Amino acid sequence: xxxxxxxxxxxxxxxxxxxxxxxxxxxxxxxxxxxxxxxxxxxxxxxxxxxxxxxxxxxxxxxxxxxxxxxxxxxxxxxxxxxxxxxxxxxxxxxxxxxxxxxxxxxxxxxxxxxxxxxxxxxxxxxxxxxxxxxxxxxxxxxxxxxxxxxxxxxxxxxxxxxxxxxxxxxxxxxxxxxxxxxxxxxxxxxxxxxxxxxxxxxxxxxxxxxxxxxxxxxxxxxxxxxxxxxxxxxxxxxxxxxxxxxxxxxxxxxxxxxxxxxxxxxxxxxxxxxxxxxxxxxxxxxxxxxxxxxxxxxxxxxxxxxxxxxxxxxxxxxxxxxxxxxxxxxxxxxxxxxxxxxxxxxxxxxxxxxxxxxxxxxxxxxxxxxxxxxxxxxxxxxxxxxxxxxxxxxxxxxxxxxxxxxxxxxxxxxxxxxxxxxxxxxxxxxxxxxxxxxxxxxxxxxxxxxxxxxxxxxxxxxxxxxxxxxxxxxxxxxxxxxxxxxxxxxxxxxxxxxxxxxxxxxxxxxxxxxxxxxxxxxxxxxxxxxxxxxxxxxxxxxxxxxxxxxxxxxxxxxxxxxxxxxxxxxxxxxxxxxxxxxxxxxxxxxxxxxxxxxxxxxxxxxxxxxxxxxxxxxxxxxxxxxxxxxxxxxxxxxxxxxxxxxxxxxxxxxxxxxxxxxxxxxxxxxxxxxxxxxxxxxxxxxxx
Numbered sequence: 137x138x139x140x141x142x143x144x145x146x147x148x149x150x151x152x153x154x155x156x157x158x159x160x161x162x163x164x165x166x167x168x169x170x171x172x173x174x175x176x177x178x179x180x181x182x183x184x185x186x187x188x189x190x191x192x193x194x195x196x197x198x199x200x201x202x203x204x205x206x207x208x209x210x211x212x213x214x215x216x217x218x219x220x221x222x223x224x225x226x227x228x229x230x231x232x233x234x235x236x237x238x239x240x241x242x243x244x245x246x247x248x249x250x251x252x253x254x255x256x257x258x259x260x261x262x263x264x265x266x267x268x269x270x271x272x273x274x275x276x277x278x279x280x281x282x283x284x285x286x287x288x289x290x291x292x293x294x295x296x297x298x299x300x301x302x303x304x305x306x307x308x309x310x311x312x313x314x315x316x317x318x319x320x321x322x323x324x325x326x327x328x329x330x331x332x333x334x335x336x337x338x339x340x341x342x343x344x345x346x347x348x349x350x351x352x353x354x355x356x357x358x359x360x361x362x363x364x365x366x367x368x369x370x371x372x373x374x375x376x377x378x379x380x381x382x383x384x385x386x387x388x389x390x391x392x393x394x395x396x397x398x399x400x401x402x403x404x405x406x407x408x409x410x411x412x413x414x415x416x417x418x419x420x421x422x423x424x425x426x427x428x429x430x431x432x433x434x435x436x437x438x439x440x441x442x443x444x445x446x447x448x449x450x451x452x453x454x455x456x457x458x459x460x461x462x463x464x465x466x467x468x469x470x471x472x473x474x475x476x477x478x479x480x481x482x483x484x485x486x487x488x489x490x491x492x493x494x495x496x497x498x499x500x501x502x503x504x505x506x507x508x509x510x511x512x513x514x515x516x517x518x519x520x521x522x523x524x525x526x527x528x529x530x531x532x533x534x535x536x537x538x539x540x541x542x543x544x545x546x547x548x549x550x551x552x553x554x555x556x557x558x559x560x561x562x563x564x565x566x567x568x569x570x571x572x573x574x575x576x577x578x579x580x581x582x583x584x585x586x587x588x589x590x591x592x593x594x595x596x597x598x599x600x601x602x603x604x605x606x607x608x609x610x611x612x613x614x615x616x617x618x619x620x621x622x623x624x625x626x627x628x629x630x631x632x633x634x635x636x637x638x639x640x641x642x643x644x645x646x647x648x649x650x651x652x653x654x655x656x657x658x659x660x661x662x663x664x665x666x667x668x669x670x671x672x673x674x675x676x677x678x679x680x681x682x683x684x685x686x687x688x689x690x691x692x693x694x695x696x697x698x699x700x701x702x703x704x705x706x707x708x709x710x711x712x713x714x715x716x717x718x719x720x721x722x723x724x725x726x727x728x729x730x731x732x733x734x735x736x737x738x739x740x741x742x743x744x745x746x747x748x749x750x751x752x753x754x755x756x757x758x759x760x761x762x763x764x765x766x767x768x769x770x771x772x773x774x775x776x777x778x779x780x781x782x783x784x785x786x787x788x789x790x791x792x793x794x795x796x797x798x799x800x801x802x803x804x805x806x807x808x809x810x811x812x813x814x815x816x817x818x819x820x821x822x823x824x825x
Contacts, residue, residue, distance in 0.1 A: 143385050143408035144441055144479055145529050147219070147287045151182055152525025154480035155518050156218075157500050158446065159184035161209055162193050163489055169209065172487060173216050175501055179511070180518025183219045184486060185445070186210070187276070188293050189255070191225035195272055198232055203279060214285035221445075222286045224276060224374050226269040227293035228255040237264035242299035246346040254493070259299035260366040261307040266373065273374045274381075281382035289386040290445070291374045294412065295367045296396045300343040304366075309338045311362045325631045326354040353550040354632045360546040364397040372405055389445040390436075392429035393561060398542035400582045403436040412446035412484075415469045418459040420751065423472065423766040427753060428568050428580070430476035432540070435579035439533030441479040444470075449483050449510050450498035458496065464803025466513045467520065468764045471805050474524060475755035475762035476577060477532035481521065523789050524807065530758040535740065536571065536578045537587065539595040539609075540564065547632040548599030548624070555656040557676040558721055563597035563622050569724060570731035574742040575754035587612040592738040594731075596622035602630055606642035613646055614711030618738040620730060621647060621717045623677055624654065638682075647717040648688025648708030653680040661697035663704045663720060665729060666690065672726040674704065679719035681706065691716070691733070692726070705730060713737075745774040752800065760788060761808045765800035772799050785809060 148154060156176075161169055176184070186209065187194075195201055213220055234241045234252040240262040242250045250257055258265040273291075280286050316322045319335060328334045333352055335341055344351045344359050375386045385407035390399050392413050403409060411433045416422040433442040447470065451460040461469070470481040488499035500514045545560045571578060578594070583605040587593060593609065595601075598621070606626060613619050626640025635641045638650035660673040678694065681703050687710065690703035705722075708715045714737040716730055735742075743754055743761060751767030765771050775785075775796040784793040785808035794808060 144443055146385065147183075148441070148479050148528040151219070152528045153474065153521045154183045154443065154482065155179075155521050156181045156183040156185070156480075157483040157486040158188055159186050159486045160189060160489075161186075162190055162205070163491070164487065166205070166208070169212060172501075173212060173218070175506055175511075176218055176486070177216065178506075179500065179515045180522060181218060181486075181500075183221060183287065183480070183482070184213065185221040185223055185290055185482065186213075187225050188223040188290070189225060189228045191228060191272060192230035194225060194275075195230060198236065201275060203275075206280075210280065210283050210285045214283070218285070219287035220283075220285040221288045221290045222276065222280055223290040224269070224273045224292060224378075226272065226291070226370075226374065227295070229258050229265065229268065233258075233265065233268055237262075237268075239301070239303060240265040240268075241301075242297055243301040245300050245344065247300070256297045258297060259301050259304055260297055260363070260370055261299065261301075261304040263303065266370070269370070270373060270377055273377045277378045277381040281378075281384075286382075286384055288384050288407075289375075289378050289382065290410070291371050291378070291386060291388045294389055294391050295371060296391065296394060297367070298363050298396060300345050305342050307366065308343055308359065308362050309341050311365065312341065312358065313338070315358070326352055326358075327631075327633065328352070350551050353547070353552060356550060357543070357547050357632050360396075361398070361543065364401065364542070367397050368401055368405065371402065375405065387443070390433075392432060395542075395545065399432075399436055400542065408440075409433050409437040409442035410445040411442065413444065413473075414446075414448050414452055415461075415465075416455065416459075417451070417461045417465065418455075418457060420767070423469065423751070423753065424565060424569060424572060426469065426472060427476065427572060427755075428565065430473050430478065431534070431538070431578045432580040434477045434532055434534065434577070435537070435581040437477065439477070439531050439579060441477055441529060441531065443480040443482070444473040444478045445480070445482050446484045447473070447481065448498050449500055449514060451496070453494050453497040460498070462768055462803065463509060463513070465766070466510070467517050468766055468803050468805055470517055471520065471762065471807075472753060472755070472764055474521075474527065475753070475757055475764065477757065479528050481517070520789055520805075527757060527760065532577070532755075532757045533589070534577045534579045535589070535591045536576055537585070537590040537593045538564065538568065538578045538580045539583045539593060539598060540580050541583050541598060541600065543630070544598050544600035547628055548597065550632070554654050555677060557656070558597075558624055560597045563721075566722075566724065566727050567594050567596040567620065567622060567731065570728040572753065573728070573747040573750070574732075574735065575744045575748060576735075576740070576742065577755050583609070587617065590617070591740055592618050592620070592734055594620045594622075594734075595625055596620075598622075598625040600628045600630065600632060601626045601640075601642060603642055606646075610643070610646040610710070613713035613715050616712040618714045618734050619646070619716070620734045621715065623679060623718055623721060639679075643717075644684070646708070646710050646715050647706065648685040648710065648715070649681050649683050649703065649706040649717055649719075651679045651681045651719060655680060655699065657697070661699070662695040663692050663722065663726065664695040665692040665705075665726070668729050670725060670729060672723055674720035674722060677721040678704070681719045691730070694720075707733065741776065743776055745776045748773060759809055761785070761806075763798075763800060763806040763808065765802065765804045768802045770799055770801055770804075772797070774798075
């Protein structure tokens with residue numbers, strides 16, 4: 137138990153940053169294992185994930201077990217000083233399970249069975265699947281809990297399967313009974329008076345299967361919640377079996393902004409946060425989504441270190457057009473995660489597959505072997521991580537928070553919404569990019585999280601917001617915080633029911649503005665900022681707003697269309713703090729004006745003078761500033777006056793010193809320590825909540 141209490145730290149203590157991959161030696165003759173080990177040591181690999189897809193090999197038939205190969209493999213890894221993240225293989229059941237227990241297979245909303253021959257062919261609510269999964273987990277934990285190679289446990293893989301079968305329907309009803317207590321309460325919560333949907337018995341309630349027209353939105357919301365909880369139950373059941381036998385920390389690999397599961401709930405049950413993320417080389421700015429995802433992991437971990445469990449050395453195999461990474465991109469993508477709090481860089485997978493559905497997926501060792509650009513870059517990165525090993529265990533908290541809620545995401549994107557052009561992820565990125573340009577990191581947190589250690593809080597898209605969370609945000613602003621709220625926020629309660637009165641009722645006092653109508657736009661309308669020479673347009677969304685407190689004033693107004701002259705962006709002095717509300721979807725230049733104003737209100741300064749180039753990332757971890765060039769051209773960066781005063785900075789990777797005005801080569805990375813300060817130059821805490 138003592139090991140688990142320290143989460144990831146007990147693995148990195150004495151090891152430094154972790155570097156490795158999924159290792160699937162069952163795909164290759166055992167004679168290749170010594171070569172694999174030699175290549176791992178050459179690259180600096182110190183951890184591998186083993187067993188993720190090995191269920192059919194471990195249990196070739198029901199009641200038959202085969203652990204000899206895994207015994208030999210773990211012994212070999214231990215003898216060579218390579219630690220193991222031992223996975224339960226439960227994400228990919230063997231064919232015999234679906235063949236003998238067809239009710240364990242998942243079904244789609246229209247009742248189609250999803251058969252074996254791929255992976256994830258299980259229903260999370262299936263009793264047959266759960267029994268088999270716990271059996272193999274129990275065998276693994278009993279056999280390897282004390283093995284010297286095993287440093288941590290990895291439950292399942294990318295938990296995300298959904299099913300609409302009859303056993304799931306029974307489990308859904310039980311979940312609803314626990315949540316609401318009675319059928320009458322379900323009818324009230326779901327608003328079944330609409331469209332004659334009132335339920336007279338529990339047996340009538342089904343998952344939202346294929347229907348003639350739109351589903352009841354609260355039924356769909358609750359099914360999202362239920363399926364997320366069902367997946368979490370699978371994790372917890374396997375975790376508890378492992379914990380009953382082993383002391384190593386237990387986690388699972390999350391998938392960033394995956395819509396199918398509420399990771400704030402998962403974060404409370406894992407011993408540390410592990411995440412998979414794959415940058416898309418075909419999208420030059422996809423590093424921004426990666427940075428936001430890493431900041432989500434930072435938030436899930438409460439600012440503590442987390443683990444990048446999967447990424448790609450080059451191309452993946454599951455996009456429509458799989459572009460390879462440019463030389464140098466592997467390094468900069470990986471170090472971005474380290475800069476934002478990860479204590480590990482791991483890939484799928486160590487050796488490229490020659491067969492199977494991911495045979496074209498890149499790996500640490502390509503099919504062409506070690507004499508390749510990719511493997512040379514892997515070895516170079518391994519050396520970099522040795523230079524950065526002192527960062528292991530270093531927390532990376534931020535003074536800026538972004539509020540995000542899976543319930544709100546699910547509820548806001550139902551088919552009956554006013555417009556499908558106001559996407560949650562689009563809004564998150566729109567409000568996040570200006571912070572990237574100024575070199576600020578964030579923590580993505582739940583609206584119910586304590587806000588006291590933050591100076592600036594952004595809520596780009598919170599359609600669903602509970603009254604208690606809204607009150608807490610208002611109290612935090614009143615005590616001296618600064619908040620920015622995006623359009624279509626605070627609209628609905630926990631059931632997805634729209635609040636009566638002028639919107640957003642639960643935030644009206646804090647924002648100093650209310651609205652009476654949401655007005656999606658057929659064509660863009662002009663927006664004029666009061667003190668900025670900025671040409672801007674509301675692209676597809678506007679709100680009919682009215683300022684209702686003397687402390688509020690318009691920052692921008694609609695300058696054309698039916699709302700011409702009415703406020704589009706409002707700033708309000710609320711107590712000792714400030715709030716901003718945008719009643720329109722605005723272009724990046726206009727959102728940047730809002731964020732810049734909010735940063736001034738929060739008295740947060742930047743580590744750079746002006747803005748960073750669009751493909752340069754800056755992040756601070758401990759006493760070190762990471763500067764990462766995600767572009768294929770040289771980029772010039774000027775650090776701010778605060779850092780200039782400290783004199784030249786030392787690059788931890790090269791040992792060279794750099795002035796405040798510097799140039800990053802294509803895909804270049806600097807990790808700078810300023811010898812004259814250990815304070816975070818991006819933060820000046822201004823309220824003592």
